[in-house]
Amino acid sequence: MPSSLWIQKARVIDPAAKRDAVGDVFIKDGVFVASLSAADKKRAKKIDGRGLVACPGLVDIHVHFREPGQTHKETIESGSRAGAAGGFTTVVCMPNTAPVADTAGTIQLIKDSIARTACIKVLPTGCITVGMKGEALAPIGSLKRAGVVAITDDGDCVQSNELMRRALEYARMFDLPVMDHCQDHSMTQGAVMNEGAMSTRLGLRGWPHAAEDLIVSRNVILSTYTGAHVHLQHISSRNSIEIIRRAKSRGIRVTAEATPHHIALTEGSLATYDTNFKMNPPLRTEEDRMAIIDGLRDGTLDILATDHAPHTDYEKDKEFDFAPNGILGLETALPVCLDILVRRSRFKLATVIDLMTRKPANLMKLNAGTLAAGAPADLCLFDPAEIWTYDAKAGFSKSSNSPWHGQKLTGRVKTTVVDGRVVFDRGRIVGR
């Protein structure tokens, strides 16, 4: 296999270098280089980039790969393949596995599997609290030493303000970001969708946006008090965005993410009780959806992240109340974001790519998200105009719980390169 890659005549977008022009990308020995020698050029594998966009490999800091313990839904192998097919070269896994990732031993188990089976870069997170129970701090120092890139209790938002304060203070010692899924559980008992006109009509228990707003506010206050960085996961509420906007204007160290589904869909999709639209936080109103897009536009929301959450058919195929939360994201994120943000909301293509590459990489202090010479050669090559029908059952994830199943999408990933190796090419996983 040639150690050099030469992507020719693509539209090259590298937000870090403010580059957006037709040109070539050169890769040698796993890193980007400014050019190749004549001899290298002769030997290099050449990829015709005409009509395609070449950008840094996409970075997703919020995925669920279900390993260990829930490998009927997804594995690190299948999840990383789904990521590669979606143009992602780096993903960050949530720790709500079985057992939860709250010890160095479990992190080591995850890292061993990553080394053996992942075709893209998969990075683990650890829990904030033991057992994700919100009662006592997990061994955060050991987790850091074992290799976690952040800590989070993910779906089990730490309810105790005191414990969260201590977690922030403690994590700050290791410069570990703390990611929080903002949900006041006392207000969301039994809740399965946004509280409002639609939940009233459908007779489903409502999850008021106030329950998100409260914890967002709590985190802003605790970040102010401790000086620690809090990353607010998948923001869904208009009010929360306003709270974050004010906090940022005061220089408080909070960052926040938005998901493709919250910018694309609303609670209106729930009229038929289709569980592929059930997720947490829930889809909200059109006003919320527009506020999230505006938040991405003005930087209040820093990045896009998918919350890729696989569940099997037989788990999702249930009464709405009983189906688990979550949908797939990795294989549809790019076309969905291109449609909603570029086509419908007039974002520059480079801005959307920035939200999916450089910005999430910087937020997590990862050496990724750029085509700069010397950087790891992680790259995504996609056709922004190709129209294709997404068949979730034919995808690379082990599960198929996607609201976009059977839909026509515009924009398709052609080739994914990790450390200079082609791992995905024209519909097939070709390397590791």
Place this chain on the structure above:
Amino acid sequence: MPWTRRHLITLEELSVEEIDQIHATATAFKKILGRTVKKVPALRGKTIVNLFLEPSTRTRMAFDMAAKRLSADVISLDGSSSSTTKGETLRDTAQNIEALQADMIVIRHAAAGSPLYLSKILGIPVINAGDGAHEHPTQGLLDTFTMRERLGSLKGRKVVILGDILFSRVARSNIHALNKLGANVTIVGPSTLVPAWFTTLGVSVSHDLRSALEDAEVVMLLRIQHERQTAGMFPSLGEYTSLFGLNKTRASWLHPKAIIMHPGPINRGVEIDSELADGEHSVILEQVTNGIAVRMAVLYLCSGGQPEAVVTSD
């Protein structure tokens, strides 16, 4: 228009004409209930399964009775006797019932949307006998049937629904039916149980009992569940009764010919004074009887029967 609907899932989706047809057919069936031999062979040879995965007495008995009056064979399953307690999914339970050659499923389930879900899976008709806080269409049909028997046309009539609206499928089904039939609906009760969101369903929301009851021709009471109190929805049953319980004084604010309704089971002394429940304005037991006729009509029509001609179409 011929009847084409095979499932009855919501009243929200029914047309006025379909409601009229069900009511006209129920009127015909109600006459049978007064005969010495209370039985017709309309559904002879058909098997109806009542799949009641949430406790119910009245609705289940009425569906049972209705099916038997139509000469159908009836099998009733409840949550504790079905395989759902062994972890079987609703899909599997229902598909087994279909494979046992049942001709129709009547389902009561605590999860909203379950009847719709089943109707998409099964090839046999599915009748919603109450799904969570969503709808209870046969209750809405029997309630409006009872109102029309007593009042005639419901156009412009003031109807008040009083009590725990938030969690009530009865309220939702009645709201949809009454709106279609032209009534003016006001819902009233504590602000925690009667949230303003309901205005989006086309009703007035009130927390002032007097103005709500004044000149109302129908007041429908909903049972106040004790569990709501522990969930912090209101302070105590005593306070509820003192603010919103229907007593003689408050009943005097109603239209002189008003009827008092309740889907049951009633809590005497909580949402309604015992005397009123048994009084001349009460139609609570008529509702129960009409529940058989209306359900006979629904079972018959959704099995492929054709409706009686509609006499008055408002």
